[in-house]
Amino acid sequence: QEGKEEPACICGRGVGGTMTNKKSGWVLDITRKMLQGDYDNEPGLRHRSELVQWSEDGDTIVVYNRERLATEILPKIFRHNKYSSWTRCLIAWGIRQRPRDSKAIDRWHHEFFHRDNSALQTHMKRSDSASKRTAAGETPVAKRQRALALAAHAPGTMLSPPALAPGTVACDFIERLEQMVSDPTTNDSIAWLADGRTIVVHQVAFMQRYGHLYNQFESFVRNLTQYNFAKRDNIWTHCYFQQGRPDLLPNILSRKQIRKHTINSSSSSSSS
Structure with missing residues (x-):
């Protein structure tokens, strides 16, 4: 309507404007939440996965229907209905479109934007003069x-670990974590899954058992994140944290x- 101000995109780009918060990377955070289904229970968003989702290996954004994504999903999450505005934000953060193998499907990729390792996202830079500066x-x-x-x-990746000095041992947190998860009496709070490479943590039961070690569950989670464990729901994984492989534990390093x-x-x- 004439005279009515168009709402700004949640990624920080207003109509004809520029990013209002260049360092926050809101577009990445909101896009990640959209892809992992954080908004799927909201009215009108339950069919989101039919229009856009992660690729099977989790390294690519797959858009199945650009027009419907723009009219049905983007207005409820980004407050605009322009596919080009959303993709312009992606491009600003270095996410590039892969060659199309179908006119109806778009694929967007960045080596540090991955479903299973959100820690890599911190290494993405927005394309502006600030990105030319080094730490x-x-x-x-x-x-x-x-x-x-x-x-x-990252989960499923086994590259050569850093060269460690002879006799190097795992840190206290990793050793304690391995003891917790390997104790069969704690399976109600923390336990290995059948694959022997993934652990499940039940927050309430965990705090009832280990509240004397962690005042808040978030403190335990911060430790896992600091040592680059990847999370999905209450499932955690790290390529060097495997059942029956204590020899791999010293390779688990903090950031x-x-x-x-x-x-x-x-x-x-x-x-x-």
């Missing part, structure tokens, strides 16, 4: 190496350890 003391090459080191800890190792490795390579 203090870290070259673009070192930053990319650190991101790929995090990718090595800080990975960053330190990668920067040191990059410095050594440069000096040589």
